[in-house]
Amino acid sequence: MADAYIIDAVRTPRGLGKPGKGALSGCHPQHLAATVLAALAERNALDTATVDDIIWSTSAQRGLQSGDLGRMAALDAGFDIRASGVTLDRFCGGGITAVALAAAQVASGMEDLVIAGGAEMMSYTAERDRAEVAAGLGGPSMGSGNAHLDALHPQLHQGVCADAVAAREGISRADLDALGAESQARAAMAIAEGRFGRSLVPVRDHQGNLLLDRDELPRPGTSVESLAALRPAFTQLADLPYGEGGETFRSQVLRRYPDLAFECVHHAGNSSGVADGAAAVLIASGATAARNGWKPRARIVASANMGDDPTLMLNAPVPAARKVLARAGLTLEDIDLFEVNEAFAVVVEKFIRDLGVDRRKVNVNGGAIALGHPIGATGAMLIGTLVDELERTGQRYGLATMCAAGGMAPAIIIERVTEITT
Numbered sequence: 001m002a003d004a005y006i007i008d009a010v011r012t013p014r015g016l017g018k019p020g021k022g023a024l025s026g027c028h029p030q031h032l033a034a035t036v037l038a039a040l041a042e043r044n045a046l047d048t049a050t051v052d053d054i055i056w057s058t059s060a061q062r063g064l065q066s067g068d069l070g071r072m073a074a075l076d077a078g079f080d081i082r083a084s085g086v087t088l089d090r091f092c093g094g095g096i097t098a099v100a101l102a103a104a105q106v107a108s109g110m111e112d113l114v115i116a117g118g119a120e121m122m123s124y125t126a127e128r129d130r131a132e133v134a135a136g137l138g139g140p141s142m143g144s145g146n147a148h149l150d151a152l153h154p155q156l157h158q159g160v161c162a163d164a165v166a167a168r169e170g171i172s173r174a175d176l177d178a179l180g181a182e183s184q185a186r187a188a189m190a191i192a193e194g195r196f197g198r199s200l201v202p203v204r205d206h207q208g209n210l211l212l213d214r215d216e217l218p219r220p221g222t223s224v225e226s227l228a229a230l231r232p233a234f235t236q237l238a239d240l241p242y243g244e245g246g247e248t249f250r251s252q253v254l255r256r257y258p259d260l261a262f263e264c265v266h267h268a269g270n271s272s273g274v275a276d277g278a279a280a281v282l283i284a285s286g287a288t289a290a291r292n293g294w295k296p297r298a299r300i301v302a303s304a305n306m307g308d309d310p311t312l313m314l315n316a317p318v319p320a321a322r323k324v325l326a327r328a329g330l331t332l333e334d335i336d337l338f339e340v341n342e343a344f345a346v347v348v349e350k351f352i353r354d355l356g357v358d359r360r361k362v363n364v365n366g367g368a369i370a371l372g373h374p375i376g377a378t379g380a381m382l383i384g385t386l387v388d389e390l391e392r393t394g395q396r397y398g399l400a401t402m403c404a405a406g407g408m409a410p411a412i413i414i415e416r417v418t419e420i421t422t
Contacts, residue, residue, distance in 0.1 A: 002285055004103035005296035005417065009384030010039045010201050011279035014372035016216045017122030023212040024203060024276040025123035029058070029065050032203065032278040033073030033119040039201040040115060040282050041077065044294060049080035052111035055102045056087045057094030057118030057376040060125035069119060092343060093305075093404030094118055095279065095379020096412050100303035102283045107300075112288045117280030118376035126274060158405065159234040159266055160249040161313040162344035167262030168312070169350055176345035177227040180270035180369050183342055187366025188220035195365055195392060199384045217273040217372040232264035233271065256311045270345040275372025279380035298387045301397070301413040302328035308407045314347050316409030317401040318354045324399065324411040332357060335413070336395035339382040341402030342367035351401075364389060378402065383412065390416040 012032055015024030024032065033056065041048055056070025071085030090097045095118040102116035166176065190196060191214075202213035238250040253260065289296050304327050306320035317340060325331060338361055340348045348367070352359050365385060368378065379402060386398035394416075401411035 001107045002109060004106040004283055004300045005286060005289055006298040006300065006383070006387055006414065007282040007284050007289060007294045007296055008040055008044055009279070009281045009380070009387050010036050010043070010199050011377070011381045011384055012036060012203050012277045013200060013212045013215045014217055014275040014277040014374060015123070015212050017126065017274035017276045017372065017374065019123050019127060022123050022276055023216055024121070027121065027203070027211070027276070029119050029121040029124065030069060030073050030076050032121065032276065033069055033117070034076035035203050036117060036201060036278045036280040037073055037077040037079065037115065040280050041079070044282060046282070048083050051079065051083035051113055051115060053102075053105065053114050054083060054085035055098045055114060055116045056085060057090070057098040057379065058087050059089050059091050059094055059120060059375040061087065061089055062125070064124055065121065073119070090408065090410065091405035092341065092373070092375050093379060093402055093408055093410040094376045095381065096383065096400060096402060096410040097305070097379065099281050099283070099300070099380060099383055100410060100412055102281070103300040103303065106283055106285050113284045115280055115282055117278065117380040119278035120374040120376040121276045122274045122374060123276050156252055156311060156313060157234065157237055157249045158313060158343065159271065160238045160253065162266045162271070162346050163234060163238070163264045164253045164257070164260060164262045165312055165314055165350065166265050166346045168257070168260055169346070169353070171346055171349050173265040174224075175349055176265055176270040177224050179345040179349055180227055181222050181224045183363065183366045183369040184219055184222040186364060187218045187370035190365035191215065191218065195388065198388050215371050217275060218366070218370045222269065227267075227269040230267040230269050233267045235264040238264055253311060266344050266346070270369060272341070272343050272368035272373035273371065275374040277372070277374035277377045277381070279377045279384060281380050281383060296417045297391065298414045299417050301415050303410065303412040305410050306408065308409070310407035313405060313407045314343065314403040315350070316407055317347060317351050317403055317411070320401050320409035320411035321351070321355065321399060324413055328413045330397065330413065335397050335399045336361065336393075337364060337386055337389055337398040338362045339386050339398065339400040340367070341373065341378055341382060342369040343373060343403050345369065347403050379410070383414065386414055390414075
């Protein structure tokens, strides 16, 4: 197997993912994706005819986000028609999966040059998803007698899962609020110090007018005290009946965990922000990098995928991290930086506690609580953040992982490059 190298990584700013309120909410998702693809091509003097494939992640592939966004965005970005594209869905985990698949293609010798990334316009998809679920159009089939599938129809609400996990793990609201406030403080410092500057590319409209050049969601100055004043977000939803049988999200959890009494403890300040955005990563073999005069920034060491209980849904990052470490022949102590997606504060808090990780190594520049979570794009954003921060600090290994709907998690380890093997 050859090495697969990260040549460059870019992302848009994360825009507020609410219709008519965020700076990017009027964009077509294809335009966001084309923005990062065009930036990669320009920054690296890329002959797009040599791109073997574009592996793209978009979770809600309906309406404006349907129709193989990876291929359409490449054409929109002015790529040569020979640059093919495919679009995948692993819910929140798709961005990491896209990079892992691209790396596997390059490392196996099947391809030489692949772009991986993702895009999501939550300002568009959130309203559409709600309408489809209400109309009975969303979610997997049920009634098969399969308890795991039945628990996901309609998809068990992740916020209720987060509250159930917190109760099961003995993690308090105060602990979750502390993590939320820390995410905001770290993001504020990262922005003030320009730590995102290398990867961040502005979004302009088709006339060249600037739409957004900074992350829109952070709330600097957020404190534990201000978060403590917020009402839990999922109390009403947990007990809201749906369907003909009077099933609720809480009763779904209790069907599998009948002794689990849980209160709702997550809210807007300790959960990921709803966001619009896109990100892309340029991946090449050593020979291709040398031929183009590129100095690789990182090497993809290993990747792994893990499934876990679909009812609680959010617990797979820990076993995924253990699996990818074993694949890489590394230990937790070898990892200098962790990016664990802050879908909900409990996901990161459980990761830190279960693995005994030094929390000073985890999400050092803040995470999705402060910055937002454009679902299909976030994984590629986490990997780009790792590359930037490893270079900034001169450290060696970074690990990224994230929970995904259905009880899954991908994980990936990268290494900052000092020399390459062709």
